[in-house]
Each structure stands twice: as C-alpha cells, then as structure tokens.
Amino acid sequence: EAGVVQSPRYKIIEKKQPVAFWCNPISGHNTLYWYRQNLGQGPELLIRYENEEAVDDSQLPKDRFSAERLKGVDSTLKIQPAELGDSAVYLCASSLVLNTEAFFGQGTRLTVV
Amino acid sequence: QKEVEQDPGPLSVPEGAIVSLNCTYSNSAFQYFMWYRQYSRKGPELLMYTYSSGNKEDGRFTAQVDKSSKYISLFIRDSQPSDSATYLCAMSAMGTGNQFYFGTGTSLTVIP
Numbered sequence: 001e002a003g004v005v006q007s008p009r010y011k012i013i014e015k016k017q018p019v020a021f022w023c024n025p026i027s028g029h030n031t032l033y034w035y036r037q038n039l040g041q042g043p044e045l046l047i048r049y050e051n052e053e054a055v056d057d058s059q060l061p062k063d064r065f066s067a068e069r070l071k072g073v074d075s076t077l078k079i080q081p082a083e084l085g086d087s088a089v090y091l092c093a094s095s096l097v098l099n100t101e102a103f104f105g106q107g108t109r110l111t112v113v
Numbered sequence: 114q115k116e117v118e119q120d121p122g123p124l125s126v127p128e129g130a131i132v133s134l135n136c137t138y139s140n141s142a143f144q145y146f147m148w149y150r151q152y153s154r155k156g157p158e159l160l161m162y163t164y165s166s167g168n169k170e171d172g173r174f175t176a177q178v179d180k181s182s183k184y185i186s187l188f189i190r191d192s193q194p195s196d197s198a199t200y201l202c203a204m205s206a207m208g209t210g211n212q213f214y215f216g217t218g219t220s221l222t223v224i225p
Contacts, residue, residue: 004156033213040121042201042215043157056212091156101147102203102213104156 002026004105006092012111018080021108025073025094032069033102034077035091043091049075082112116140119202119216128225132189136202136216139183143214146178148187149201151218157201161187192223 005024013019025032030051035043046065048056051072060067064083069075079086089109095102119136126132134148144165149157161176163169169176175188185204189196199218 006156040217042117042119042203042217044215045212048212100145101159101162103159104149106156109154 004092004094004103006090006105006108008108009106010109010111012113013082015084015112016081018078019082019110020076020078021090021092021110023075023077023092023105025075025092026103029094029096029103030072031095031097031102032075033093033095034067034075035093035104037089037091037107039088046077046090079110082110084112086110087112116214117202117204117216120219121217123220123222125222125224126192128192128194128223130192130223132192132196132221132223134187134189134200134202134219134221136185136204137183138185138204138214140206140214141180141183142206143180143183143204144207145205145213146176146185147203147213148174148176149203150196151199151201153198160200192221194223194225197222 032049034046037043089107093102093104148161177186202216
C-alpha cells in the first residue's frame with residue numbers, strides 16, 4: 001500500500017513569490033493534516049481536515065496561507081506571498097479517523113530567499 | 114509551559130546499549146501516545162502507538178505510559194547504528210477538535 005505522497009520534495013523561491021504543495025493521503029484515510037516543522041523542532045499543526053471540511057485551522061496564518069481538500073482526498077497548501085520566515089519543512093499526514101495513528105509523507109522542504 | 118517537553122539531546126550510545134527516551138506532558142486529558150522516528154531529510158515514521166496507560170512492546174522497542182506521572186518513555190534494546198535518528202513523541206486527547214502535540218525530538222546516535 002502506498003504511503004502519504006507529497007510533492008515537490010524541495011522548493012526554492014524568492015520572497016513574495018507564491019508556492020503550492022500537494023499531498024495525496026493514504027487511501028481511505030478521512031483525516032488529513034498539514035504540519036510545519038522548523039529545524040530542530042517538532043511538527044506544528046497548520047490545518048486539519050475531516051474529509052473535505054477544515055475542522056481545525058486556528059494556527060494557519062490566513063493572511064497568506066490557504067488550503068483545500070477537494071473531494072475529501074488530495075489536498076493543496078498554498079502560500080502567497082512567501083516570506084523568509086516561511087522556510088521550513090511542510091509535512092502532510094493522514095489517519096483513518098481522528099486520534100488514530102497518523103502517517104506522514106516525506107515532506108516538502110521550502111527555502112525562501 | 115509547552116504541552117509536551119522532550120530532552121533534545123543529543124544522545125550518543127555504543128552499539129548494543131539500551132536507550133531510554135522520555136517525554137513529559139502537562140495535559141491530563143492526553144490519551145493517545147505515539148513515538149516517531151525521523152531520519153535526516155525524511156518525514157516522521159510511526160514506531161509505536163499506545164492508548165492510555167501501560168506498556169507496549171514491538172521487537173526491540175518498548176513504549177511505556179505513566180499517566181499518573183504524565184510521563185512516557187521509549188526503550189530501545191540492543192541499539193543498532195541504523196537506530197541513529199531523531200525520535201519524536203506525540204500525544205493527543207480524546208474527541209474531536211484535539212490535535213497531536215509533538216515534542217521537539219531527541220537526536221540519537223548509535224556508535225558502531
């Protein structure tokens with residue numbers, strides 16, 4: 001069974017440019033998470049989806065970040081415009097239902113220059 | 114105070130040693146506990162998942178949860194160089210609206 005798939009793996013952009021990350025969760029997993037991980041830190045939740053509904057986006061910087069999960073499967077996280085402080089690894093995870101074990105993708109390493 | 118505290122290390126042990134990794138937490142409502150292993154430039158890989166208190170063993174790995182002390186541990190027996198990675202603990206409370214809270218991770222190096 002395929003795991004959580006993320007693309008791209010790496011992205012380097014100039015500040016003020018837009019960027020988008022894509023995630024395909026494990027088949028059948030209803031819950032999808034986007035996390036951000038800074039160097040030497042644990043992942044921090046940005047947004048959580050139950051099917052296609054965003055049920056926890058309190059930590060998503062909504063002035064520049066947006067996310068969507070069409071048809072309750074794939075998800076896209078967008079930043080526009082990017083700032084230097086957005087440089088981090090963006091991780092997508094999925095779980096069968098809430099509070100069961102979550103499985104992570106390989107992450108997208110974003111560098112904003 | 115952070116929800117989850119984890120000693121960042123780094124921790125360096127000889128091959129074959131028993132490794133103990135620990136996290137403490139402040140929220141008594143946490144019921145679900147996980148340990149992840151993260152290699153450099155990779156996503157976190159789920160190692161252990163436990164619910165409520167008690168022990169769980171899987172091969173060389175044992176997870177312990179002591180809810181009375183708000184303390185969880187991961188033990189690695191007969192440590193191998195391939196165990197060299199960062200280990201993250203994560204936990205959440207029951208019910209909707211509850212996210213996973215992660216520790217900062219402990220960096221482990223097993224020396225051959």
